[in-house]
Amino acid sequence: MSTTGSNGGGRIAASLWVLRLAFRAAPRATIAMVICTIAIGVLPAAAAYVGKWIVDTVVLALPLRETGWGQYKPTLWMLVALEGSLIGLLVAAQRAQSAAQAILKTRIANRVAEMILAKATTLELAHFEDPEVHDRLTRARRDAGVRPYNLVTGVFVVSRNLVTLAASIVVLLGLSWWAVLLVVLAGLPAFVAELSFSQQIFDQQRKRTPEQREQAYLEAVLTREDFAKEVKLYELAEPLLDRFRTIALRIEQEERAITLRRNWWGTLLNLIGTAAFYLAYAWIVRRTVNEHLTLGQMTMYLVIFRQAQQGVTQGLASLGMMLDDHLYLRDLESFLALPVTTITGTKTEGRDPSAGLVVKNLSFTYPGATVPALENVSFAIAPGEIIALVGQNGSGKTTLIKLITRLYDVPRGRIFLDGLDVCEWDVHALRHRFAPVFQDFVRFRMKAGENVGAGDVEHWHDEQRWIDAAKLGLAHEFVSELPEGYHTQLGKWFKGGQELSGGQWQKIALSRAFMRERDAILVLDEPTSALDPDAEVKIFEHVQQTRGQRMALLISHRFGSVRMADRIVVLDEGRVVEQGPHDALMENEGLYARLFKLQAAGYLGRNSLAPAREADDDAS
Ligand SMILES: Nc1ncnc2c1ncn2[C@@H]1O[C@H](COP(=O)(O)OP(=O)(O)O)[C@@H](O)[C@H]1O
Numbered sequence: 267m268s269t270t271g272s273n274g275g276g277r278i279a280a281s282l283w284v285l286r287l288a289f290r291a292a293p294r295a296t297i298a299m300v301i302c303t304i305a306i307g308v309l310p311a312a313a314a315y316v317g318k319w320i321v322d323t324v325v326l327a328l329p330l331r332e333t334g335w336g337q338y339k340p341t342l343w344m345l346v347a348l349e350g351s352l353i354g355l356l357v358a359a360q361r362a363q364s365a366a367q368a369i370l371k372t373r374i375a376n377r378v379a380e381m382i383l384a385k386a387t388t389l390e391l392a393h394f395e396d397p398e399v400h401d402r403l404t405r406a407r408r409d410a411g412v413r414p415y416n417l418v419t420g421v422f423v424v425s426r427n428l429v430t431l432a433a434s435i436v437v438l439l440g441l442s443w444w445a446v447l448l449v450v451l452a453g454l455p456a457f458v459a460e461l462s463f464s465q466q467i468f469d470q471q472r473k474r475t476p477e478q479r480e481q482a483y484l485e486a487v488l489t490r491e492d493f494a495k496e497v498k499l500y501e502l503a504e505p506l507l508d509r510f511r512t513i514a515l516r517i518e519q520e521e522r523a524i525t526l527r528r529n530w531w532g533t534l535l536n537l538i539g540t541a542a543f544y545l546a547y548a549w550i551v552r553r554t555v556n557e558h559l560t561l562g563q564m565t566m567y568l569v570i571f572r573q574a575q576q577g578v579t580q581g582l583a584s585l586g587m588m589l590d591d592h593l594y595l596r597d598l599e600s601f602l603a604l605p606v607t608t609i610t611g612t613k614t615e616g617r618d619p620s621a622g623l624v625v626k627n628l629s630f631t632y633p634g635a636t637v638p639a640l641e642n643v644s645f646a647i648a649p650g651e652i653i654a655l656v657g658q659n660g661s662g663k664t665t666l667i668k669l670i671t672r673l674y675d676v677p678r679g680r681i682f683l684d685g686l687d688v689c690e691w692d693v694h695a696l697r698h699r700f701a702p703v704f705q706d707f708v709r710f711r712m713k714a715g716e717n718v719g720a721g722d723v724e725h726w727h728d729e730q731r732w733i734d735a736a737k738l739g740l741a742h743e744f745v746s747e748l749p750e751g752y753h754t755q756l757g758k759w760f761k762g763g764q765e766l767s768g769g770q771w772q773k774i775a776l777s778r779a780f781m782r783e784r785d786a787i788l789v790l791d792e793p794t795s796a797l798d799p800d801a802e803v804k805i806f807e808h809v810q811q812t813r814g815q816r817m818a819l820l821i822s823h824r825f826g827s828v829r830m831a832d833r834i835v836v837l838d839e840g841r842v843v844e845q846g847p848h849d850a851l852m853e854n855e856g857l858y859a860r861l862f863k864l865q866a867a868g869y870l871g872r873n874s875l876a877p878a879r880e881a882d883d884d885a886s
């Protein structure tokens with residue numbers, strides 16, 4: 267698809283692209299549209315021509331009223347029947363056209379929505395975090411249901427009017443070429459005005475995308491269940507609604523101004539068209555009376571002149587609207603053409619599975635940030651090893667995990683899995699090797715079992731695997747007690763759904779990670795923040811019991827659990843400041859020892875800094 271550039275060539279290309287889209291989406295409906303378009307364009311002129319015959323024949327028959335006009339009867343009845351048939355055909359063509367249009371509309375809308383969604387699935391996490399990309403996505407989605415379809419109908423409306431105009435011109439040339447010139451010129455000013463307004467409105471809408479996104483966000487906050495508690499208790503509804511209103515009002519005012527201007531100019535310029543028509547009217551009347559034209563010709567020319575004029579104004583008007591739609595198509599194209607450079611290799615397994623996971627001199631700065639989130643981070647996990655990652659909020663733990671799992675590209679430094687640089691791995695094979703639970707894990711509004719099964723899409727509906735995984739993730743017990751067990755719909759979005767507690771949802775997410783195959787590296791980012799200390803210990807025990815050759819990277823703020831890891835990596839402001847087993851770090855008397863003692867003191871009383879066995883403060 268090539269629609270860039272606001273030149274005529276681009277516009278034609280856009281129209282062709284859209285026509286091809288229409289044809290692929292609904293071939294029969296598109297062909298029907300073509301046939302109906304031609305029919306609807308030609309039939310009115312043909313009917314007017316027959317009308318002229320009728321009037322002229324009637325004029326010939328009039329003087330024979332007394333003596334008998336039998337000789338004209340067959341011709342007249344035939345002509346009336348002919349005109350009736352033409353109009354009947356016209357009605358049928360119009361009906362068929364609206365049926366074809368309705369079919370085209372849904373098909374095109376679905377096809378475009380599909381294209382947008384398909385593109386969205388190829389985007390990287392970084393794209394989703396980029397407001398610019400969000401704006402483009404919003405714009406592409408907003409009008410996907412109407413714009414491409416409008417463009418298709420626009421092409422047909424313009425073509426139909428061109429056909430009407432051509433047919434009318436053929437007839438009008440019999441009158442004078444002056445009439446043809448008058449018709450075309452009178453329509454132009456309105457068209458030029460329309461074009462300029464289209465552009466203005468489009469620019470305005472584009473400028474407004476961020477505001478409209480804010481509106482959509484406010485709508486979500488005000489209507490969604492996950493916001494409802496805080497919105498109510500902090501009484502945020504009224505002020506948020508006010509914000510919504512302010513934006514709506516501003517948009518309304520801007521739109522009102524431009525609408526009024528558009529219509530004011532529209533009226534003025536349409537008056538030119540009306541003036542042209544009556545000028546032509548007067549002229550045709552004069553020529554008729556001066557005996558140059560028959561009565562039949564007079565009626566025909568008046569009808570045809572009107573038709574030609576409508577052809578011009580309607581054709582130009584839809585051309586103007588097509589400009590609007592074409593501008594949208596450029597947005598759609600710019601979204602679809604968004605470069606997605608997922609660097610992916612081809613290898614599906616590493617050279618040396620005993621090499622484990624190695625992170626070397628990794629640094630990362632978020633786009634637009636001034637300080638790096640990670641600086642020169644190096645550490646390794648051997649097969650079968652459990653590593654804990656600790657550090658205060660904002661120290662870069664989650665960022666590290668996003669880099670390791672290749673949710674972001676690795677700009678500086680390298681990461682190796684099984685002796686192979688992650689960039690050489692096939693992205694899908696690589697992703698298959700991780701079993702993550704994020705802090706902001708997903709609560710799928712699906713069945714409990716499906717929520718767990720999603721951890722391994724190839725066995726999504728394997729009920730035995732659900733149960734095995736749920737036992738490890740501590741979800742089995744409460745899921746079994748749900749009304750329909752693993753087949754219970756979770757969340758309140760759909761009818762009959764059961765809501766779970768935060769901790770229960772977290773157990774579901776953990777079970778999902780355990781659903782992954784055994785060689786997948788467990789990456790748990792504060793996965794137990796909502797669990798009671800008992801449950802957290804059990805989860806960590808399960809990780810230990812099922813480890814085999816499995817690697818695990820655990821993040822927790824509870825030092826009682828952290829100490830169960832084989833080794834601990836301590837992050838501070840994006841740097842690794844210490845790493846080693848618990849005992850070594852305690853001897854070290856560094857940041858880890860300090861934080862550990864601080865937490866332990868909390869349990870044993872302010873003055874005691876002795877290490878505690880069960881330090882289970884929830885600091886997330
Ligand atoms: N998506 C993001 N875009 C920009 N900056 C981010 C993003 N996520 C985190 N940061 C910043 O990176 C730093 C590290 O964040 P994070 O890795 O989430 O910390 P932790 O998980 O250790 O609490 C923080 O200063 C945070 O503000």
Ligand SMILES: [Mg+2]
Nearest residue numbers: 663664705791
């Ligand atoms: Mg985090």
